[in-house]
Amino acid sequence: MKKTFKAWMIGVAFAAGALEVAAQDVSDPKMNKSFGGDALRIGEATYQQGIGTHANSDFLFFLNGKYKRLHAEVGVHNGPRGTVGFTVYADDQPVFESGLMLRDHAAKVLDLDVSGVIDLRLVVDDGGNGQGGDHANWCDVYVTKESTAK
């Protein structure tokens, strides 16, 4: 079952009986909007759900082993000329690394096995060239308790 980010965030934070922690260098993460407040866009695609963030950022979710799959579509917001990298850590092990992404890149799709994972971190770095214009989107991001994300 697909969950909205809000349901996902609340579900993770409360069903797991744990906190969700977000750190971001510039301002605050935006829910279902880009960092700049417009619709989430990656390449030519527009998304209703997701997190609009700005490098560098680090979101920690306590899954406590209760979820099986993580789905997300990631990329630079189609707006400012950002250059970022996305990394997913499962219990401090990197399980997804996007490599350097630019504004005109299509989204990269994650569909990861997070069975047994306690701590899930969604990290955006500045691509090694500073954080100017680094608006980054985690779109259609959710976890499920089913073994397939779709």
Ligand SMILES: [Ca+2]
């Ligand atoms: Ca950058």
